[in-house]
Amino acid sequence: MSLRSIGLVSLIRHLGAWRAQGGGAAYRQLAGAVRLLILDGRLPLAARLPGERELAQALGLSRTTVSAAYGRLRDDGFLTGGQGAAARTSLPAGPGPGREAAAEVSAKSGLIDLTAAVLPADPNVHAAYVRALERLPANLPGHGYETAGLEELREAVAAGYRRRGLATSPGQILITHGAHNGLVHLLRLTTRPGAPVVFDHPTYPQAIDAILAAGGRAVPVALPDGEGEEGWDVEGLVAACRSSNAAMAYLVLDHNNPTGRMMRAADRTRLLAGLKGSETLLVLDETLVELTLSGPPALSASAVDAPRVVRLGSMSKSVWGGLRIGWIRADRAVIQRLAQSRASFDLGVPILEQLAAVELLSDGGTALAVRRPLLRARRDHLRARLAERLPEWACPRPAGGLSLWARLPGPISSALTIRAEAEGLRLAAGPRFGVEGAFERRLRLPYTLPEDQLDEAVTRLARAAKKVGRGSKPVTATKPVAVY
Numbered sequence: 001m002s003l004r005s006i007g008l009v010s011l012i013r014h015l016g017a018w019r020a021q022g023g024g025a026a027y028r029q030l031a032g033a034v035r036l037l038i039l040d041g042r043l044p045l046a047a048r049l050p051g052e053r054e055l056a057q058a059l060g061l062s063r064t065t066v067s068a069a070y071g072r073l074r075d076d077g078f079l080t081g082g083q084g085a086a087a088r089t090s091l092p093a094g095p096g097p098g099r100e101a102a103a104e105v106s107a108k109s110g111l112i113d114l115t116a117a118v119l120p121a122d123p124n125v126h127a128a129y130v131r132a133l134e135r136l137p138a139n140l141p142g143h144g145y146e147t148a149g150l151e152e153l154r155e156a157v158a159a160g161y162r163r164r165g166l167a168t169s170p171g172q173i174l175i176t177h178g179a180h181n182g183l184v185h186l187l188r189l190t191t192r193p194g195a196p197v198v199f200d201h202p203t204y205p206q207a208i209d210a211i212l213a214a215g216g217r218a219v220p221v222a223l224p225d226g227e228g229e230e231g232w233d234v235e236g237l238v239a240a241c242r243s244s245n246a247a248m249a250y251l252v253l254d255h256n257n258p259t260g261r262m263m264r265a266a267d268r269t270r271l272l273a274g275l276k277g278s279e280t281l282l283v284l285d286e287t288l289v290e291l292t293l294s295g296p297p298a299l300s301a302s303a304v305d306a307p308r309v310v311r312l313g314s315m316s317k318s319v320w321g322g323l324r325i326g327w328i329r330a331d332r333a334v335i336q337r338l339a340q341s342r343a344s345f346d347l348g349v350p351i352l353e354q355l356a357a358v359e360l361l362s363d364g365g366t367a368l369a370v371r372r373p374l375l376r377a378r379r380d381h382l383r384a385r386l387a388e389r390l391p392e393w394a395c396p397r398p399a400g401g402l403s404l405w406a407r408l409p410g411p412i413s414s415a416l417t418i419r420a421e422a423e424g425l426r427l428a429a430g431p432r433f434g435v436e437g438a439f440e441r442r443l444r445l446p447y448t449l450p451e452d453q454l455d456e457a458v459t460r461l462a463r464a465a466k467k468v469g470r471g472s473k474p475v476t477a478t479k480p481v482a483v484y
Contacts, residue, residue, distance in 0.1 A: 001352040005048040006057055009236035014042050016437005026061060027068035034069070036414045038089050041482060044215050046091060049087045072162070108350070112457045115428045116484040117257070117402040117446035121320035124360065132355035148339045149175025149345070157327050158312065171332050174339060175349050178326040179287045179314035180206050183250065186310060187214035189341050190281055193199050196244035202433035202442070204285065205483045207250055218435050219244055223259060235353045238274030247375065248281045254298040255288035256270040258444035259405040260398020260435050262270050265301040271307050280308070287314040290368055292400040293376045305455045307331055307469040315357060317402060318368055323483060325349065325357040382454050389462040400445060403446040412468050413441035415467045425457055428483040
């Protein structure tokens with residue numbers, strides 16, 4: 001069992017604006033907020049929570065209220081330890097209040113999972129593995145440890161950057177277990193405990209987790225979010241990096257996850273100019289760069305470069321999440337340092353997967369050309385169904401990516417996520433994409449499922465929203481939710 005403790009400051013930061021006016025008894029709202037933090041992974045399992053008296057004082061509540069919240073969590077199986085003992089996070093082991101209802105819905109009609117914004121593999125993936133297996137014997141005489149990655153895969157990735165107008169050699173590429181693994185390597189190399197890391201807000205949840213796990217100090221810079229506003233606060237990003245002397249800035253400029261927006265070429269130029277001479281390492285996550293669905297492709301706007309710019313790429317969103325192939329493009333000196341430091345963390349990516357990636361990257365973009373119209377149709381289909389069933393929601397059409405970033409009529413995202421589980425619909429609440437409890441008025445909705453499943457998902461979502469609107473008692477969900 002983990003001996004980790006969740007500090008009072010950390011728990012309050014995660015809770016954010018947990019209490020909504022008219023949302024019911026304070027102890028129920030507090031219990032629901034902590035439960036959601038456990039379910040979506042923001043609080044690790046077997047971690048000790050602050051004591052009742054300490055938390056009550058910090059939140060301005062009576063100890064009785066906090067005790068009742070902890071008691072409810074214990075009854076539902078989300079805390080262990082009797083009253084007076086250390087409360088540790090856990091998951092329910094068996095049936096409990098509300099879980100029978102969720103199980104009954106799932107058994108009847110099947111659970112629809114909208115926590116993962118990914119596509120299933122197409123037939124090209126299987127064919128690529130078959131060809132890779134045929135080529136594997138030629139690689140067996142070697143030791144199989146390719147710290148930087150197979151030369152031919154690094155060349156295939158470098159060729160992709162050259163087609164975008166970025167002169168790139170294989171020596172500037174490091175193959176990783178996906179883009180997230182690449183970010184973890186960069187954080188280990190550059191970030192010390194307490195070092196500021198700037199990022200656009202909202203952003204990819206696993207990136208926030210990685211920054212905090214590395215001991216970095218999260219410095220969010222909000223994306224403009226007024227009616228009709230889009231783009232990035234470039235001046236705010238530059239100011240945050242310079243004023244905090246940030247070790248790193250992690251940005252998703254090409255179809256930001258979850259909003260789908262793309263930074264204009266002129267703003268990229270201003271961003272690089274503003275950071276010129278700074279010590280901030282600018283890490284651009286380009287996992288979604290090839291998934292432009294409307295307007296000019298992001299590839300044409302992303303060919304800006306500088307020595308302290310590092311790019312993360314991956315095949316998980318454009319090909320298949322199960323193909324754990326990603327890469328880092330950076331200055332040769334950075335790649336050499338990463339290759340040396342990774343030995344204490346991992347010894348490289350499996351050869352078979354790398355060979356399959358070579359096959360998939362050699363198709364000239366044919367597979368993606370087929371997928372883009374499909375995604376475009378599903379995006380527009382989901383927006384149309386939401387407009388019919390939930391007209392009070394605002395769902396801007398993203399230029400690309402894999403999801404909508406819906407604006408809700410009130411701060412109900414977490415309550416809606418819990419209620420939707422009982423309807424057989426798994427969601428990722430808006431606060432999962434930010435820090436300090438932000439985005440309770442937001443919900444990410446992927447459009448990667450077939451149209452008939454999207455229709456059913458909207459039907460269940462509308463039912464859940466109606467029940468939340470009536471102020472119904474939240475239902476206990478059953479499984480922890482990872483967000484992709």
